[in-house]
Amino acid sequence: MTAELVRGQNHPLPETLLEVRVSAGHPVVACAAGADEGGVVRDTWLAHPGAPAVPGVEVPAEATRAPRFAVDLGAVAAAVHRVHLLIALPEGTAGPAHFGATAAPFLAVISSDGAEIASFTITGLDTETAVVALELYRRQGAWKVRAVGQGYPGGLAQLLADHGLDRAREVADLIRSATGRPAPRTEPARLRTTPAATDGARPPGTAQGGPHSGPGTGPGTGPGTGPGTGTGPGAAIPTGGDARNPRAVPAPGDGPEGAAAGPPTVSGGRIDYAHPRRSGPPVPPPAAPAAAPGQPAGPVAGDATGWSMEERLYNQIWGMFEDLARTVAAYRNAVEFAESRLDQELDQALSDPRSRIGGAGDAARAAARAKCEQLTALARQSLDRDLAQLTAESDVVEPALPPAYARWDNPAWHAYRVPMESPMAVRLGDLQLPESPELRIPFLIRLPLERGIWVDSGRAGSEAAIMVDEARMRRLAMDCAVSHAARLLAVHPAGDYTVQVIDPAGTGAASLTPLVRSGALAEPPATGAQGVTATLARLTQRVDLVTMAMRAGAPDALPPDLDTSEQLLIVNDFPHGFDDRAVTQLRYLADEGPQVGVHLLLVADREDASAYGPVLDPLWRSLLRITPVPDDHLADPWVRHSWTYQPPLVPAGSEVLRHVLDQVTAARRSWGH
Template identity: 75%
Template sequence: MTAELVRGQNHPLPQTRLEIRVSAGHPVVACATCSDPHGAVRDEWIAHPGAPTMPGIEVSRRATEAPRFTVDLDAVPEAVHQVNVLLALPQGAGGPAHFGATAAPFVVVTGQDDAELASFTITGLDAETALVAVELYRRQGAWKVRAVGQGYAGGLAELLADQGLRKARETATAVQETVAVRIPRAEPAQLRTSAADGAYTRPATPRPNPTPGSNQAPGSNQTPGPNQTAGPDATLAPGPDATLRDGLSAAGAASSQPTPTPDAPQPPGGPINYAHPRRQSVAPPSPPPAAAPARPGQPAPPVAGDATGWSMEERLYNQVWGMFEDLARSVAAYRSAVDFAESRLDQELDQVLSDPRSRIGGTGDAAREAARAKCEELTDRARQSLDRDLAQLTAESEVVEPALPPAFARWDNPAWHAYRVPMEVPMALRLGDLQLPESPELRIPFLVRLPLERGLWVDSGRSGSEAAIVLDEAQLRRLALDCAVAHAARLLAVYPPGEFTVHVIDPAGTAAPSLAPLVGSGALAGPPAAGAQGVSDTLAKLTQRVDLVTMAVRGGAADSLPPDLDTAEQLLIVNDFPHGFDDRAVTQLRYLADEGPAVGVHLLMVADREDASAYGPVLDPLWRSLLRITPVPDDHLADPWVRHAWTYEPLTVPPDSAVLRQVLDQVVAARRSWRR
């Protein structure tokens, strides 16, 4: 049975020798690119009419109304992680100016026996002249197909440039020149399989897509990038190097693209580079082979660390982001299918009511019952597909979670009880968990890259979530400060001795109970700063450090820094902002938020934005520059693919557990030994 995919949905491929056939009703140019696990496309990893073959892939040699792609996935280079099927309109051919002016392209994937495996109708196109139709990608040692439908108004050149091809414009020009003299005058639009001759005849009407453009910004058919914001007030970014943002950003980004993490909208002045400083630009070794399937035709049992990467840590990191993306797209496909079923039900009921003859007797009742039964059938099929994906992801989560290192693990993970102070900084740090309402029991680790690219803001106000509304103001502020202390402890714990320093500003001195683990263990650089003078002195010291290091870096004179300067990463916890802050202190705080991360000075704000409303819009850049997290579950984060509202759940130390104090004691002991 053919799987009719909607945008974002994936489907397993039981065969590796495939044919991909397209029906567009007008000439289109067929191209294919390959990318490594980081999304990078090499110069030789492209097949197009001017160079129609590469290992394992062959495309049509001319612009045609029914182009074909022949794919042998066993023959593609071992470093290839993904095969992208591209379509573009030929230039100057007298055909349609953009895909929105034509019938929706229809794509079908067939196996070696010519049986249809999956199909996809690419609706919702408008001004696009090139698009990524589908992608074939490796997942847990097997191949899958995903319906993409991502369009580009800038044509083939923009598409190839977005995939990281160095000579994108030159390649696109060469392709268009090649097909310009080969465009046929007419060719029957063919697409559905005929049992007699294997020919493909296009359906009379395009297949409906439950959610045309459902994963795209309004007016565009291009998947939003991680630096764009829409929907919820944070955006989860894609790929191993992405960062979730407040407005949110999780798996497998190209080395030239940002990595995934949930975050807030970007501050003015250009996008943040999420590339990890130790990240290699060449492809990492292939992952270990996955375990053999339990039964023929069944997916291989999940294995912790089966993603690509140079180390087990990087493999686990990439695997977590792969799980995040798979869950986002599977739920998107389910929601799209349900919306389509309900929309179809409404249309059929309207048709019944619009016909006076159906209102008399049992004809109308039978039609309504049939429409509702069809809606339930479509919804049940969508739920079965979702449940299949959720079961696979749940099994993978159960394998991955116990294998995570301390930096990626929850506080109740045995890894923390066996904790030892590390000798190098990990790739990322876990700040909490992410979940969707369709699968509340399946939690995806929320990882942010290290060193931090932006500060953190623990929102102590009533964010609107049900969990926040039922708490009084004092409880919420206490939880927010406890959350900040736990995050600071994790940061101290994952850095080598002497490479991370924590300062605290507590103007009114109200944070003593929550700060007890940091103060009692001696993990702080000094006593919490209190009063107006304490606030002024601490901010002046850190501002001076940012100035000195910035000038030294820009002037290439790092050796000229004062010998007593603390070169460790600095974290400033600010409690109860803006109480106790004058205009000068507010300006210094904004300066630290903007310039500090580049030279190793980070903010961890505990604040209610409403309390600072008296400053007006002057503080808006401050909030936008910080990653907003909450002390209680809240659905303020969004992924960059389909913009789901993800519920963020903070990490909490188990009740009556001494793990936090034990970890801090080890950190302090290691620091003392290092200084001797």
């Protein structure tokens, strides 16, 4: 049976040799773009009329009304994790100016025996002249097809630039010149199975599973390759801090700002996450256990590529994150379509005078409602199938997570030992959607932090916050900050991370007890105006010295007594106890500190700072806002759902913080830090 896909829906592919047929009603240019696990397209993975074949994909050498993609997924380079099938209107012709002026394009995925596997009608286009129609992607050792339908009014140049291609305009001009030349008419080519290119050859035994970081970078993502994000996977986290506006989370491979990590610069550049000892291709994911005949393979922890189990788990989690975002988007689109169709049919029944005679009208309305219920039930059935698969995967992945990624109730913390190396990411909580509240996706943020964190102690952000009294909310916010600080200390080698606290009125003393009692703080919490001034002056001076040394290329010129470990500054009850000078210094630390290892963890109610007016708006926008109670203020970088954030609170009565912080302090003392 053919699967009629809606935008965002995916469907498994039963085989790797396929043909994708397009019906557009007017000439279109067909292209195929391969993307790596970060969602970035390379020109060597791009098939277009000027270069119609790459390993695994072949496209027509001219613009045509019914182009066909010949696809052999078994021949796609191992480094390619997704293949985007693109269609565009040829430039400089007498045809339609944009897709909105023509009939909706229709695509059908055909198996090698001629059976139709899935189809997709791209509706809702307007001024777009280039479209990402379908996406073929690896998932858990198999390939799937996803209906995308993301259009670009700027044509192929904008589309390719959005997917990270450096020479997007140049390639778009090449495609335009190629389609402008007369080409011989030929039958649609059947793909020749060719070996993968040398630079992306699949190592023996490599499973074809892996993460996929959809559109626009997210994470991401961060980290672009999908609808609506605009800059490649893991689209940038909007820098605002308004409690009422969703904020996109970063996508994999990106820092919290969402741009792909690149080589470090002298000042203000991205952090290079490349491991200095990584010289070969990433380790392939483990093979899935053998399944019963006719049954799909079961999920495997670490079912993604990476140089280590930690990195494979990180990539797998982002794959689960994207899968959940897209399958819920498909469900919501299908329900919306069913309801809009019901409204149209009811309006039609009411407008027809014949339906008002006898029971014809009632029968028409009953039939319309039955059809709507049937479509909604089918959409829910598909959603439940995908949720069951993701839940099974989560049940396997969660117990296998290392401490940096694990919840506080994970047994991994019982066997905790101070690490010798820093992790690539840390868990800041969980994310969930209302369609499946029991399925939680770990909220992972890359390290080192590229922006500060704001734990919102206000009560105006969500229903959960309104139900908590003001004093309790402030205590929960500080508990949350201490939990994050303890985790950051625990996942770094002894002495590589230092925590300092500013608590002007001493209101956070109870929450700070675990840090103070264990001796994990560099010094007692700073209180009063004098303590605020001294701490900020010391950290500001450190940022100045390290920044100047890095810009001058002379790190050896730093004072020998300067603490070069990464610094985390917890500020409680901001802006209480802060004068104008202190506020300026804090903004400076938030802007410049992350580049030289000084990070901010702010516990504050934005309304308390209203007396400063808009002067603090840049500060709020520069921080990643999280909450001590569940709140749906975060958005994914693919379809921008509002996700409910669940804070990583320590279970009541648990001694895990004491156990972990005692080990951190003991290791620091024994190693002479």
